[in-house]
Amino acid sequence: MDMNVKKKKLGLKEKYAHMTRGLDWQTSYQPMDKVFPQATFEGIKIHDWDKWEDPFRLTMDAYWKYQAEKERKLYAVLDAFAQNNGHLGITDARYLNAVKLFLTGISPLEYVAHRGFAAAGRNFPGVGPRVACLMQSVDEIRHAQTQIHAISNYNKHYDGFHDFKHMLERVWYLSVPKSFFDDAFSAGPFEWMIAIGFSFEYVLTNLLFVPFMSGAAYNGDMATVTFGFSAQSDEARHMTLGLECIKFMLEQDPDNLPIVQKWIDKWAWRGIRVLSLVGMMMDYMLPKRVMSWKEAWEIYFEQNGGALFADLARYGIKVPDCLTQCTEDKEHISHQAWATFYQYGGAAAFHTWMPNDEEMDWLSAKYPNTFDKYYRARFTYWRDEAEKGNRFYTNTLPMLCQVCQIPMIFTEPGDPTTLCYRESEYEGEKYHTCSDGCQHIFDNEPEKYVQSWLPVHQIYQGNCFPEGTDPTAEGFDPLAAVLDWYHFNNGHDNLDFEGSRDQANFAAWRGMATKNT
Amino acid sequence: MTVAFPDKKETKMAVQALKDYKFPPADSVDKFHGAQLLYVGWDDHLMFCAPFAYCLPPNTPFSDLCQKSMAHSFGYHPDWKSVDFSKVTWLKSGQPWQPDMSKTLAELGLKHKDMLRFQTPGLKGINGSCS
Numbered sequence: 141m142d143m144n145v146k147k148k149k150l151g152l153k154e155k156y157a158h159m160t161r162g163l164d165w166q167t168s169y170q171p172m173d174k175v176f177p178q179a180t181f182e183g184i185k186i187h188d189w190d191k192w193e194d195p196f197r198l199t200m201d202a203y204w205k206y207q208a209e210k211e212r213k214l215y216a217v218l219d220a221f222a223q224n225n226g227h228l229g230i231t232d233a234r235y236l237n238a239v240k241l242f243l244t245g246i247s248p249l250e251y252v253a254h255r256g257f258a259a260a261g262r263n264f265p266g267v268g269p270r271v272a273c274l275m276q277s278v279d280e281i282r283h284a285q286t287q288i289h290a291i292s293n294y295n296k297h298y299d300g301f302h303d304f305k306h307m308l309e310r311v312w313y314l315s316v317p318k319s320f321f322d323d324a325f326s327a328g329p330f331e332w333m334i335a336i337g338f339s340f341e342y343v344l345t346n347l348l349f350v351p352f353m354s355g356a357a358y359n360g361d362m363a364t365v366t367f368g369f370s371a372q373s374d375e376a377r378h379m380t381l382g383l384e385c386i387k388f389m390l391e392q393d394p395d396n397l398p399i400v401q402k403w404i405d406k407w408a409w410r411g412i413r414v415l416s417l418v419g420m421m422m423d424y425m426l427p428k429r430v431m432s433w434k435e436a437w438e439i440y441f442e443q444n445g446g447a448l449f450a451d452l453a454r455y456g457i458k459v460p461d462c463l464t465q466c467t468e469d470k471e472h473i474s475h476q477a478w479a480t481f482y483q484y485g486g487a488a489a490f491h492t493w494m495p496n497d498e499e500m501d502w503l504s505a506k507y508p509n510t511f512d513k514y515y516r517a518r519f520t521y522w523r524d525e526a527e528k529g530n531r532f533y534t535n536t537l538p539m540l541c542q543v544c545q546i547p548m549i550f551t552e553p554g555d556p557t558t559l560c561y562r563e564s565e566y567e568g569e570k571y572h573t574c575s576d577g578c579q580h581i582f583d584n585e586p587e588k589y590v591q592s593w594l595p596v597h598q599i600y601q602g603n604c605f606p607e608g609t610d611p612t613a614e615g616f617d618p619l620a621a622v623l624d625w626y627h628f629n630n631g632h633d634n635l636d637f638e639g640s641r642d643q644a645n646f647a648a649w650r651g652m653a654t655k656n657t
Numbered sequence: 658m659t660v661a662f663p664d665k666k667e668t669k670m671a672v673q674a675l676k677d678y679k680f681p682p683a684d685s686v687d688k689f690h691g692a693q694l695l696y697v698g699w700d701d702h703l704m705f706c707a708p709f710a711y712c713l714p715p716n717t718p719f720s721d722l723c724q725k726s727m728a729h730s731f732g733y734h735p736d737w738k739s740v741d742f743s744k745v746t747w748l749k750s751g752q753p754w755q756p757d758m759s760k761t762l763a764e765l766g767l768k769h770k771d772m773l774r775f776q777t778p779g780l781k782g783i784n785g786s787c788s
Contacts, residue, residue: 181675182673183673514786518782518786521704535729539696539708547707548698548708549707570768571770587672588678590681592683597684597710
């Protein structure tokens, strides 16, 4: 009589081992160091890749199952949002500009993160981090896609959403986030992991994602909230990967500590500079505010980040020096950044405006030490002039920082009425930076930053006009030519919110939905 | 203000790289079609969020910089009409510097990517807020 033998099913642990560690092999046709040429040049020493602890015991088949489930939910919400004219449910059309900033400045970075993690996964000889990087790489392209799909609905109705991919490579303020990721991607795989995996995903991501997603929730933007939720569970995995990676490097060899510390110092500062954009979004661009930038900084950075660095102290990691400056900067950067976009609003693909009295009172209450003293007079003057028909638009290109590529708008530590100027020289050429943090980064790797594609200098070199433009022709308008090259719809995408097509359309369409005449 | 690399060590490479890592600077003066960059910031007038970048031929008279280029850029400010250039003080790379209005940028020794700040005593911006 035949026995009916049950096929043995693999336990979770065995299955996990087969599906991750079991996929590795030693090469025989080529030596391993040729197959993994990027594994050692950064100076990080790894003795035993098997010591890598996988933070999430996730196999690829389980990964597909979870993500597919999330996709189904997300796209159901997006469909409902589109069919029910969800865009008319937002608080105020000014809110749309925060979404434009996200689509043009953040979503393309998700795509670069996808590429970067794919490359890191390829370059690590250890199978543990390789599998983890692969999953994060797939997450990141999913985030880019879901964000583009969620936001594309707004493109049917409003200005400034039409060409984010083209703009990323060209527009002056988008060079700030672009150069941040280019800097990380052009480093080796270990620095990439500290730059993006640890500093960005672990230390700073809450300051990026939470403000945008809470801002969306407070302002009635269900599409954005939904992709936020869909991405959030991945973010938890990304944070854990970043933390595991730094601990692994520090535990493998004591010589790794100074290298890792240098990278943390660099990338904390680089990330904080990029977050200036989030600060102004929170304090100025949300009609219904969530909390101030300063409060967000205190919760997500000073408290949570403080606990993290206390945890890393046992490895010898110190809190980056630049962070002492941030305690002062948190009172200023959002105002400084918004003042910049307001005056260069002729060359931005979103609208800008001055806060009304009630909003200024909110800013005074949230920034009792700085807003009235340093910014209120300036903003009130601009608002009064705009009402007289003399809206302020700067007509000359600004000086940029060689490292963060933000205009030189930040003030001297301890003196908020004086701009901060730092100057270095390398091989007979002068380089200007906005802060001690950026100067320090430049001086550590001048060969890298002498190549910076600074939008202002590129415009002056004549590299930012449409093909066939003759800058010597009579009546040549350089600003119009640059905006054309950016693919801006001049007169619609840019300038003040007051009088914009977005403002008029939103009012008219909402009126149709809520009134009879 | 600090100036890094006072005595350059040409042989030591700071960037960790797989191969020789040497690239020409993106903004050397030869790329500006005969002109050079000059940055100008107005102290105590933060209405202008950052210093301005100008791209000017080296034979530009300094008076043209003040009366034409800077007037165009800074003219929106209500303090601008009160600026008296005979009383303005200048800083070049943070150090006191005295221009001769009749000379050109080249004659004054202004080099590509030099940084000037000017101070207008008595003028402190909107309501004295340094705006």
